[in-house]
Amino acid sequence: MLARALWGPALVAAAVLAACGDAGPSATAAPLRFLHTFGARDAAFLDEALAGWPAPVATSLVPFARGQTVIGALLRAGHDCPDLIRIDATWLPALAAAQLLRPAPPAIRDRDWLPEARALAEDRGQLWGAPQTVDGLVVLSAGDATGPAPATLDALIATAERAMTTHRWGLGLRADGYWFVPFLRAAGGELAAPATDAAAAPDPIDSAAAIAALTRFAELFPRIAAPPASPGQEDATEARRFRAGEVAFLVTGPWALPDLGDVAALTVWPLPGAPRGGHLLVVPACARDADGAWRLAARLTEPEIQTAWARALGTVPTTATALAAAPSAVRAVHDALTAARPLPRDPHTPLLFDDLTPAVAAVVAGDATASEALAGVRRGWARLTEPSP
Amino acid sequence: MTAVRSLTWRVLAILAVAVIVPTVVVGGLAIRREQADVEQEVVRGNLALIRAVGASLDATLQDARRALELAGATWADGPGGDPGDAARADRLVRRVRRQVPIVLHLALTSPRGAQLAGDPLPRDVDRGFHSFGGYVGDVVFGDGRPVVPMAVQARSRTGELTGVLVAELDLAFIGEALASARLGPGARLIVVDGRGAIVARSDGGAVGAELRGHDPMIDRALGATDDGWHADDGTVAVFRNLSSFQSLRGVRWSIILEQPEDQAYALAHRTTRDTLITGAIALAIALAFGAWLAARLTRPLAAIATRADAIAGGDTTATPPVRGPGEIGALGDRIEDMARRLGERAELQAALAQGDRLATVGTLSASVAHEINNPLTTVLGYANYMLEDKAADHPDRDGLELIASEAARMKAIVAGLLDYARAPREGDGGPADIGAVVSRVAALLEPQLRMTRVAIGVEIAPDLPDAAASPHAIQQVIVNLVQNAIQAMPGGGAIAVAAAVEDGAIVVRISDNGPGVPAADRAKIFEPMFTTKERGGGTGLGLAVCRRLTSAWGGSIEVGDGPGGRGAMFRVVIPTA
Structure with a gap:
């Protein structure tokens, strides 16, 4: 009887304590606004991770292709500002230079980030965000990689050529500017926007070496490399060909791992001259709830979540703890990416592909010569540094 | 409480536990799963609908985009080689307007944003540079019509950016597509842009x-x-991104189908209701059938109980035996078997009691007869002696004759008692020739028969075997029975004596056409000292002696109606030798 009599007051007291307590963000608070660039599969895992977050979060997808333009415009406008943004690492210099981002707080700075991951989030000596993943291009093989990894692009092509059969191509490549970067680098070039300072200008994109590199790249199709997939179908086509054994060596990134079957049996080689990049979680200067945004960024980069995403999505973790717990294939991709080189830290770098990729595709398709196409690229890139009319 | 513990209730309880409870549980789970399945079907159906509508909207916009891309590429690589040719730019704009009917306004700009042809563009329109091919902007409402900007890069065959086609597209087709969609009751379709603004x-x-x-x-x-x-607040909604529509912020547009839950899941609810009703009816039928089955099962048991009560009460004829198949039949048979055994035991006990009583009577009779017989002999002797010298008219003669006759009668009674009490002697087992015995009886009683005008008929079956009984005892029985018949017919009549073999034994029937033996007396007439004759007419020992004798030789005696239902017939069974 006594116990029953005490239940009512106890419940009332518990309700009062719960109402008065400050355990965390209120469910009625304005949702934290999160712009991201995740694909469909990644977004599902994001939703799962956010389900356990104590505050409401409103997520919005920013298509990767227009991300820099859209986010830049949004942050410059200053209204309707998101609190947290997932950006490509190549977008960081432009956003940081325009003072549109907040520097990372100590809680983020002091994490055990991998060196290459920390480098992605730094600009001019300042950490601007939480590295969320590292990516880039590597070479994957399901059984044809018997010897040591080729040290040069020529060696890789030769190995791929030897692996060719009647029903199998040696290489899986994309007719895309990003995939052309290793070939450009192998020819001594680099992906670089024209500098306003003529004295510091690198070799132009239509230099003889670049032309030779693009010519060589295009000649791989379809002699050694599988024909380019239809636009928008690249990921699915490459995965299907690789699983079917139609491609011996697939040049791709960690994002492809979930679709390639038994990844534990894969051999991962570094791609000589490969570009390396990644994604960051940054907080814009106009964020209304910067503290909440940084807390969420920290949560989304905790080892528990990074390890889960590594297992499910092939995401390469950015902390030493998470990497140690990641599957072997993901660790192998990480190791291969350590040999890759980041793209130039220039605000124009992500914009270069807008012109480079159509040119590469035109040459691979046989619609243009490398010199014609790269001349057009040079003209397009030149407009990046010209003042607007 | 007793009713609750009855077999009927137990059968119903077993039915409930074994059939109804599992049925309800399994049925409930099945209904729940079916409801979930139907709800999923509703969601799938609605998703299929918005996929179809969304695909149609996507296709319309993609067609417009492809038309602009093709036109831009053709213009970029066209003859003349000078993209800045104003006449060519004008022709391009006019051709695109003709080919793409949803284009409201269209402009062609140079890669640096300078307008080359077409309609004037607001300065804040994103002209699509660095957009990796193009984009679709946010919806705007001009004159109440939803309009969306679209930018498509015009690239030459070398991939070089030559210009940008910037168009304003009339989205009225979206509203028309939504209005023509065949929706379920209460459902509505909405298309929102990336800001969440309702487009149609x-x-x-x-x-x-x-x-x-x-x-x-x-x-x-x-x-x-x-x-x-998503289901919330009584509404279920399905949604799908429109992959071809992307706002300035990059957020894809969405098509949403909203429907009140009660209408969306009406089929599921109706199915559930119908299933519940059907299940309830089925359970009611099962219960009724169970009750009927229980009653059918317990009815023979109740009859057996009634039968057992009747048997316990000693009346085996009050209720009929319970017959049936299976265990119930076996139980009924056991009950009848038990009743038969009880009857036999009762008869045995009665016989034992009768035997005790007869033995007592016999012993007493022998003692009394022994003590009385000698004085009676003396009395009778003196009475006869005194009569010898009395003249016929002597005044004492009547008294002496009365003494002598009464003494003689008393000696007859004593003789009867001595006959009854006499134990069957060893060697009394025959053989006896029944025909000879009957003939001797007829001859013996012939004077009495003639005096009483009673005729006797004898019918002895030929080849009748000898009887396994003392001829003297058989004669005593038959004499007794014939004399009883004569006494029953003081006005004369007919007696028939017949002997034949039936069922391996000799059966002697003595019948008359007198008044017969009342049914109520038939069980008593074989008792000692029971008589229906007037006082002085009989000793009450004759039939008792007959039964004692027939029992002694292993036969029986019984009485019934005479031929044609008149008179009496005694049936005496004697074993064959």
Whole structure:
């Protein structure tokens, strides 16, 4: 009887304590606004991770292709500002230079980030965000990689050529500017926007070496490399060909791992001259709830979540703890990416592909010569540094 | 309480536990799963609908985009080689307007944004540079019509950016597509842009309002990357991204189908209701059948109980035996078997009691007869002696004759008692010739028969075997029975004596056409000292002696109606030798 009599007051007291307590963000608070660039599969895992977050979060997808333009415009406008943004690492210099981002707080700075991951989030000596993943291009093989990894692009092509059969191509490549970067680098070039300072200008994109590199790249199709997939179908086509054994060596990134079957049996080689990049979680200067945004960024980069995403999505973790717990294939991709080189830290770098990729595709398709196409690229890139009319 | 513990209730309880409870549990789970399945079907159906409508909208916009891309590429690589040729630019704009009917306004700009041809463009329109091919902007409402900007890069065969086609597309086709969609009851279709602004709706309601942040359904739809569904506040909604529509912020547009839950799941609810009703009817039938089955099962048991009560009461004829198949039949048979054994035991006990009583009578009779017989002999002797010298008219003669006759009668009684009490002697087992015995009896009684005008008929079956009984005892029995018949017919009559073999034994029937033996007396007439004759007419020992004798030789005696239901017939069974 006594116990029953005490239940009512106890419940009332518990309700009062719960109402008065400050355990965390209120469910009625304005949702934290999160712009991201995740694909469909990644977004599902994001939703799962956010389900356990104590505050409401409103997520919005920013298509990767227009991300820099859209986010830049949004942050410059200053209204309707998101609190947290997932950006490509190549977008960081432009956003940081325009003072549109907040520097990372100590809680983020002091994490055990991998060196290459920390480098992605730094600009001019300042950490601007939480590295969320590292990516880039590597070479994957399901059984044809018997010897040591080729040290040069020529060696890789030769190995791929030897692996060719009647029903199998040696290489899986994309007719895309990003995939052309290793070939450009192998020819001594680099992906670089024209500098306003003529004295510091690198070799132009239509230099003889670049032309030779693009010519060589295009000649791989379809002699050694599988024909380019239809636009928008690249990921699915490459995965299907690789699983079917139609491609011996697939040049791709960690994002492809979930679709390639038994990844534990894969051999991962570094791609000589490969570009390396990644994604960051940054907080814009106009964020209304910067503290909440940084807390969420920290949560989304905790080892528990990074390890889960590594297992499910092939995401390469950015902390030493998470990497140690990641599957072997993901660790192998990480190791291969350590040999890759980041793209130039220039605000124009992500914009270069807008012109480079159509040119590469035109040459691979046989619609243009490398010199014609790269001349057009040079003209397009030149407009990046010209003042607007 | 007794009713609750009855077999009927137990059978019903077993039915409930074994059939109804599992049926209800399994049925409930099945209904729940079926309801979930139907709800999923509703969601799948609605998703299929918005995929179809969304695909149609996507296709329209993609067609416009491809038309612009093709026109831009053709213009970029066209003859003359000078993209700045104003006449060619004008022809391009006119051709695109003709080919793409949803184009309201169209402009062609140079890669640096200078307008080359077409309609004037506002300065704040994103001209699509660095957009990796093009984009679709946010919806705007001009003159109440939803309009969306689209930028498509015009690239030459070398991939070089030559210009940008910037168009304003009339989205009225979306509203028309939504209005023509065949929707379920209460359902409505909505298309929102990346800001959550309503672009079109099937119910003809207001458009333009921005619902992002105000409607959880809109937030969820715009946050998704493909499609999904959401149920909240009595409404179920399915949504799908429109892959060809992307706002300035990059958020894809979404098509949403909302429907009140009660209408969306009406089929599921109706199915559940019908299933419940059907299940209830089935259970009621099962219960009724169970009750009937229980009653059918217990009815023979109740009859057996009644039968057992009757048997316990000593009346085996009050209720009929319970017959039936299986265990019930076996139980009924056991009950009848038990009743038969009880009857036999009762008869045995009665016989024992009768035997005790007869033995007592016999012993007493022998003692009394022994003590009385000698004085009686003396009395009778003196009476006869005194009569010898009395003249016929002597005054004492009547008295002496009365003494002598009464003494003689008393000696007859004593003789009867001595006959009854006499134990069957060893060697009395025959053989006896029945025909000879009957003939001797007829001859012996012939004077009495003639005096009483009673005729006797004898019918002895030929080849009748000898009887396994003392001829003297058989004669005593037959004499007794014939004399009883004579006494029963003081006015004369007929007696028939017949002997034949039946069922391996000799049966002697003595019948008359006198008044017969009343049914109520038939069980008593074989008792000692029981008589229906007037006082002085009989000793009450004759038939008792007959039964004692027939029992002694292993036969029986019984009485019934005479031929034609008249008179009496005694049936005496004697074993054959």
